[in-house]
Amino acid sequence: MDNEKDFREIDENGVELSDVKETEIHEEHPVDEYEDVCFICHRPESKAGKMIHLTPEIHICAECMQRTMDMMNNGNVDYNKMDFSRMPNISMINLSDLQNMIPKRQKVKKKNPEKEAEAQKMFDIHAIPAPHKIKASLDEYVVGQEKAKKVISVAVYNHYKRVAAGSDADGIEIEKSNMLMIGPTGSGKTYLVKTLARLLDVPLAIADATSLTEAGYIGDDIESVLSKLLAAADNDVEKAERGIVFIDEIDKIAKKKNTNQRDVSGESVQQGLLKLLEGADVEVPVGANSKNAMVPLETMNTKNILFICGGAFPDLEEIIKERLNKQSSIGFRADLKDKYDNDKNLIRQVTVEDLRNFGMIPEFLGRLPVIYTLDALSEEMMVKILKEPKNAILKQYQKLLALDEVKLEFTDDALTAIARKAMEKDTGARALRAIIEDFMLDIMYEIPKDDNIGRVTITADYINHKGGPLITMRGVPALEGE
Structure with missing residues (x-):
């Protein structure tokens, strides 16, 4: 009788016992925050449709289930039309052994349009730190490099304003200013960006260009740069699309000279980065460095992502010196050929032409309008x-x-x-x-x-x-x- 009374009280409130259990489970494990991913094709629920739940951690989309059953009975049954929720709990393998095969870092957060609109409204343009405040924070950690700190402070400030402004009705769209940071080794390029990452509340990813290769070759795909940004944003696509990416060692993907082999880690990588720098919808592997891996793919728009590229560019001084020495001629006003040999900050006189002679393609440099240098340390x-x-x-x-x-x-x-x-x-x-x-x-x-x-x-x-x-x-x- 006591049990019947408990059931009657639940019925009078209009809530079933099973619903109460599901609510308790949901509060303990808020899995609704992430999308379910197919265990076979690794597509998220937003692309593959509603999932069939074999275990709390293993889900299979209807298409993969259909293909699996077609292989077993030559396609006589349409499993898309079947209600799997009423099927008995039958398993031919130990599914608990497979649960650990799905890393949590490969889960994609669900999109919530209402929360996105609220977050956009809460973003107050007056709360954006001014450039002089950003630079003052950098001064506490970075010595010297006044121009570099000023340029990067203004760029980050404008990036925040672009995010806050969005697309207005007047038709004026603010374009982002990607940057190229040039400086000798040990001058503080990477340290400057890492310090900026600690000071700002914005997703920031630091990637290395040396491991990037053309698609289909051994190495990291170009989209892995965005995978790191997505991971820094906790797999939140909307948050990652407002982030900052620093690509270090960018000089290592310069065109190789005097080679007859395919340049899969040089010019080809520069060409692959063009779409990222300009702004495009890119398929990004979640939690992996290659699209070939069986991991979920998420679409990211790079239109509002600020890219900062940095490199030491060794021997660039020789190219600059060669250009400057061309002005020398025979006569009283001729410059000495060793005039620039002891100039430690000769790199300040770099031009786009010098970078092209170094091996950077014009299309790549055109997408990095802000070029500045860091001084050698005294x-x-x-x-x-x-x-x-x-x-x-x-x-x-x-x-x-x-x-x-x-x-x-x-x-x-x-x-x-x-x-x-x-x-x-x-x-x-x-x-x-x-x-x-x-x-x-x-x-x-x-x-x-x-x-x-x-x-x-x-x-x-x-x-x-x-x-x-x-x-x-x-x-x-x-x-x-x-």
Whole structure:
């Protein structure tokens, strides 16, 4: 009788017991946020239609089920018209073994037009950070490169405004300004974009052009650039279509010279990137680097995606120097051929013609209207990089030793000596960490042995291997203060 009373109460409220269970399950596992994907053809529900649920994790579209059954009975039964919900739970294989074969990163979020409209209304154009605020945030982490920080701040600000403005009734459509960032190795190209990614609340993906190849060849497909952006947006297509993509090592896909073989990782990749940079509907593999993999494909429009390309472009200075030296002629006003040999920032005078001679095709450069350069690091900039940024290398080591209750200090002469050694390596700011790792190894090894050490001072003599660091033991007052 108690059971009947429970059932009558549920009936009076108009809710069945099965519905209550489904609601509880839905609250514990909100699977409605993602689309169901066919286990065989890997198409999402929006493209393949309603799915047949074999298990909570394994779904098959009606078309694949029809093909499977056709192979078994030569197509005598139309399974599209059958109601599989009333079929007995019969399985010829252990389906639980297959559930782990579907990674969650390959699931596609469902599109909700109402939520998209609300999100667009909530996007306030007055809440967009101004360029000077973006640059001020970058100044806390990046030393120098004033022009580069100014250009990238304005570009990101305009990108936010394009997203907020959308398409107005006046017919004026704001076009995006893709950028090409040129600078010597170690000048901070990738670090600048990574810092920007931490500061901004926008999907940002960093891809590497060296692994890209033409479709059909071993390597990553060109669409894998957008796959990383989609993953950064949690597989939300609408959010990813308003993101930023940084393609590093773009100089590695320049046209190969004097080769008779097919250039599958050079000019062909540039041609494949044209449609992405310009703006087109692209089929993007979800959670994979190749369309050939059996993964869901999602359509993305790249019209509102901002692309930033960066590269070191080695030997570009020689091309610039050759162009400038053509102005030399015999006479009193002739320029010396070695006039530009010691100019460390010769790359500032780069032109589109120089990039074409380097191996970039005109169509590719035409889709990157904003071209700017980063300066080579000087000795003074190296010293500032060591101590001024929020995430400076010296501050990292000082924090490490502070955990052992030891204070780490550097003299000004020591910082200059480190910067001078880094300049000799000619690998930019990357050389600083290599040098510090070298002379800090013994200190990090010996300090934990003696609890009486209170302060370590790094001197120029220690950097130049002419002496050791200055070690100060803890005093009695310091111990009482603790």
